[in-house]
Amino acid sequence: GQNIDQPTEMTATEGAIVQINCTYQTSGFNGLFWYQQHAGEAPTFLSYNVLDGLEEKGRFSSFLSRSKGYSYLLLKELQMKDSASYLCAVNNAGNMLTFGGGTRLMVKP
Amino acid sequence: KAGVTQTPRYLIKTRGQQVTLSCSPISGHRSVSWYQQTPGQGLQFLFEYFSETQRNKGNFPGRFSGRQFSNSRSEMNVSTLELGDSALYLCASSLAPGGQGPQHFGDGTRLSIL
Numbered sequence: 001g002q003n004i005d006q007p008t009e010m011t012a013t014e015g016a017i018v019q020i021n022c023t024y025q026t027s028g029f030n031g032l033f034w035y036q037q038h039a040g041e042a043p044t045f046l047s048y049n050v051l052d053g054l055e056e057k058g059r060f061s062s063f064l065s066r067s068k069g070y071s072y073l074l075l076k077e078l079q080m081k082d083s084a085s086y087l088c089a090v091n092n093a094g095n096m097l098t099f100g101g102g103t104r105l106m107v108k109p
Numbered sequence: 110k111a112g113v114t115q116t117p118r119y120l121i122k123t124r125g126q127q128v129t130l131s132c133s134p135i136s137g138h139r140s141v142s143w144y145q146q147t148p149g150q151g152l153q154f155l156f157e158y159f160s161e162t163q164r165n166k167g168n169f170p171g172r173f174s175g176r177q178f179s180n181s182r183s184e185m186n187v188s189t190l191e192l193g194d195s196a197l198y199l200c201a202s203s204l205a206p207g208g209q210g211p212q213h214f215g216d217g218t219r220l221s222i223l
Contacts, residue, residue: 033208045211087151089152091207096208097212099152102152
């Protein structure tokens with residue numbers, strides 16, 4: 001079966017750095033996505049990792065280790081508007097996206 | 110460039126009825142995927158269509174069906190509605206099929222079953 005684990009909730013302070021972890025066990029692997037979803041809104045694409053290593057995009061970075069079945073999303077210089085749910089999704093061998101339950105991040109002043 | 114458009118935004122139905130939801134993808138996108146999102150289960154994959162063919166199907170009963178038209182617009186149908194079908198139904202489009210690239214989501218249709 002497909003199993004993707006993320007922490008349910010995290011809290012961080014404005015201006016700080018936060019790391020959201022995602023571990024996965026899937027039948028095959030063809031890439032990992034991170035999405036951001038504000039309450040009541042659609043998910044929006046943040047990053048895509050298919051090879052091991054770090055992908056940096058402004059304040060957001062995403063890391064992947066395929067051998068460990070592990071990824072993290074790093075958010076730097078946190079802003080209040082970063083309060084949202086962050087969804088990890090894996091594209092498995094059947095080219096089907098499986099989403100984790102999401103991590104609800106609360107940024108406090 | 111217009112984003113993914115889903116209609117209607119809100120829908121209230123009663124048990125036993127059927128419903129059809131519509132999704133217009135971003136222009137040029139031929140892949141359309143449907144998801145069900147609930148607080149308890151998160152985002153769950155329903156099915157994906159590419160060039161009018163269903164490529165993949167998630168673990169949902171046969172009451173959930175869909176189709177895609179030649180202009181890539183897609184519809185999703187749920188028959189014999191149950192209380193547990195209350196959810197946000199999201200549609201996502203992409204250039205490439207099968208999760209090979211980023212998906213762009215619509216704002217969803219919030220379906221409430223009374």
